Amino acid sequence: MLIGITLENNKPDVRKPKDCAAEMAAHLDTVAKERCKASFAKIFGYFAPRLRSYALKQMGNEAIAMELVQDTMSNVWQKAHLFNAEKGSPSTWIFTIARNIRFDMLRKLQNRKEDICSDDMWPVLCEQTADPKEKSLEEKVTLQQVGELFNSLPDKQKAVIEAIYIEGKSQQEVADELNIPLGTVKSRTRLALQRLKDMLETHD
Amino acid sequence: MIKFHPSNQQLNTFSNGLMAPAESLIISAHCDMCIQCANKVVLYTEAHSETVFDESSQRLDPNLFGTMLSQITSQEIDRGAGSEPKNSTLELDGRKFTLPRSLNRFSESIGNWSHLVGKIWQAPVNIGGDTVANFIFMEKGGGVPEHTHRGTEMTLVVNGEFSDGLADYDSGDFMVMDGKNIHTPLTKSDEGCLVFSIVDAPLHFTSGWARLINPFSHLFFK
Ligand SMILES: [Zn+2]
Numbered sequence: 088m089l090i091g092i093t094l095e096n097n098k099p100d101v102r103k104p105k106d107c108a109a110e111m112a113a114h115l116d117t118v119a120k121e122r123c124k125a126s127f128a129k130i131f132g133y134f135a136p137r138l139r140s141y142a143l144k145q146m147g148n149e150a151i152a153m154e155l156v157q158d159t160m161s162n163v164w165q166k167a168h169l170f171n172a173e174k175g176s177p178s179t180w181i182f183t184i185a186r187n188i189r190f191d192m193l194r195k196l197q198n199r200k201e202d203i204c205s206d207d208m209w210p211v212l213c214e215q216t217a218d219p220k221e222k223s224l225e226e227k228v229t230l231q232q233v234g235e236l237f238n239s240l241p242d243k244q245k246a247v248i249e250a251i252y253i254e255g256k257s258q259q260e261v262a263d264e265l266n267i268p269l270g271t272v273k274s275r276t277r278l279a280l281q282r283l284k285d286m287l288e289t290h291d
Numbered sequence: 292m293i294k295f296h297p298s299n300q301q302l303n304t305f306s307n308g309l310m311a312p313a314e315s316l317i318i319s320a321h322c323d324m325c326i327q328c329a330n331k332v333v334l335y336t337e338a339h340s341e342t343v344f345d346e347s348s349q350r351l352d353p354n355l356f357g358t359m360l361s362q363i364t365s366q367e368i369d370r371g372a373g374s375e376p377k378n379s380t381l382e383l384d385g386r387k388f389t390l391p392r393s394l395n396r397f398s399e400s401i402g403n404w405s406h407l408v409g410k411i412w413q414a415p416v417n418i419g420g421d422t423v424a425n426f427i428f429m430e431k432g433g434g435v436p437e438h439t440h441r442g443t444e445m446t447l448v449v450n451g452e453f454s455d456g457l458a459d460y461d462s463g464d465f466m467v468m469d470g471k472n473i474h475t476p477l478t479k480s481d482e483g484c485l486v487f488s489i490v491d492a493p494l495h496f497t498s499g500w501a502r503l504i505n506p507f508s509h510l511f512f513k
Contacts, residue, residue, distance in 0.1 A: 099350035100350075103341070103345055104340065104341055104345065105341060106346045124364045127360075127363075127364055129359060129362075130365075131351075131356070131360050132351050133358075134348060135351060135356050135359070136356070137343070137344045137346050138344070139355070140342070140346050141343050145487050153355070153359070156359070157359055157362075160359070160360075160363055161366060164363050164366060165365060165366060165367075167408060175333075175337065176337070176340070178340045178341065178344050179336060179337050179340040181340075181344075182336070182340035182343055182344065183336060183340070186307070186308035187308070189308060190312075190315075193475065194312060201416060201470070202396060202397070202400065202418055202419065203312040203313065203315070203418055203419075204315050204396070205308075207316070207319070207392075207393050207394075207396055208315055208316065208319035208393050209319075210392075210400065215306060237334060237337070237338075238338060238341050240421070280335045287297050
């Protein structure tokens, strides 16, 4: 029996990560400030089964997968104060913690002695100190917002924006690739950009 | 101005954590120097997290998770955080080079610089596995004999400029060379050029330096 903690296990939580980002961010804040076990149980309830399925796919072994879940969620409990909602969504933060743990676990399992740690490449659980060489705050905020907003675009618009703005393709190339008229690519791009612009404005 | 970047596929695999450690390291070091690629990594990571956790059928099985939850919440909260690694420097011949953050760990642990050929210096970096990693410093006028590659060689220009008969490279540029490429790296810059290089198989020289085996990143005379 768990004392003071309810595991809500009757129904699966079918929301997409982005649909409960604000709620999860608020829970993380409560965990950070008050060590609130009930809030943590909500985060745990949503992410632990998802982490398990990610870990099973990656590691292919139940015991190791559960170790990955436990290590990740322990970090979430202990380091909730390092979560910064301005820098990313809760799901991205938790994913990056799990990704790092997985990276280091895999190296150990393979008995490889590389002196390469996930922290060197992805300092997820470090206090970020201002580095003059780093991008300006403005750039970071915009980038962060665009990242979130980008994910909330309809899939068709996302595909077009990704091909043009991330992969650097021309509109014609995208049209050929997706086998749709150039005009459609143009209108999807315009709609997506308008939507991003509107969302950025309401974000301020 | 950085002109040569990792491919989107490389950045994507790096973001996902599914890339081999040595390759991840050099891609990460490039992203430390390149805002454009760092931005893409943010977007890819965000997208991965949405996909990874988009499992609508997941429900929490109390048999699996009940004890885990109570174990975790009985742990003390650790207020500490690892401190952000500082940029560290590499010294060579009285000169200091600032390393990209991802390579900081190696500033203290690299092997000795050895003088190779002409104006080329090399210091090995022990990253383990089958991958050979080196810092290479080319003094002004220093070059590597024409060679092609067996396996894949990835190079990041940490500081300086060089040309290889195919293109001109500047600080931050990242390049992948394989068997299809034959090149002759040479630096004309007064400051010389420091690169970080990893290679997964020895390379094969095409010019008279037949006894020079191994990469741009791992030269030695026999
Ligand atoms: Zn780049």
